[in-house]
Amino acid sequence: MAAVSTVRQDSALVERWRGVAQCHAKVSAALDKALERQHGIGLSEFEVLERLATTDDEDGCRMQDLAEAVCLSQSALSRLIGRLEVTGLVHRAMCANDRRGIYAHITDEGQACWEAARPTHLAVLAEQLPANAPAGTPPPAA
Numbered sequence: 001m002a003a004v005s006t007v008r009q010d011s012a013l014v015e016r017w018r019g020v021a022q023c024h025a026k027v028s029a030a031l032d033k034a035l036e037r038q039h040g041i042g043l044s045e046f047e048v049l050e051r052l053a054t055t056d057d058e059d060g061c062r063m064q065d066l067a068e069a070v071c072l073s074q075s076a077l078s079r080l081i082g083r084l085e086v087t088g089l090v091h092r093a094m095c096a097n098d099r100r101g102i103y104a105h106i107t108d109e110g111q112a113c114w115e116a117a118r119p120t121h122l123a124v125l126a127e128q129l130p131a132n133a134p135a136g137t138p139p140p141a142a
């Protein structure tokens with residue numbers, strides 16, 4: 001009998017995950033489409049600009065920390081930052097204290113782009129995100 005209960009619990013857990021993954025995919029697609037159409041940036045670009053615009057560190061964001069924060073590999077983030085540099089929205093600089101560290105900084109143009117795109121981002125979230133979606137709660141420990 002315990003095995004049947006475990007299978008049901010496992011199935012319920014998998015179904016919860018599928019719901020979360022489906023919600024994420026749906027909301028991300030809607031955000032990506034709206035941001036691209038209205039502001040010429042994708043969701044990943046917006047998320048990087050948002051992190052840089054809202055950082056408390058005057059030095060910007062260390063690339064390694066930024067990659068972790070936006071869930072991109074360091075190489076994917078480097079390519080994305082390169083694209084944002086070409087458009088003048090960010091720039092990179094070496095860390096003054098640690099020459100191995102590279103920091104990303106938002107430019108005035110990047111700040112303006114983020115501020116213009118922010119209402120679109122919030123509107124899509126308000127429209128697409130389920131009211132019962134958990135607010136920043138981590139998944140239960142295994």
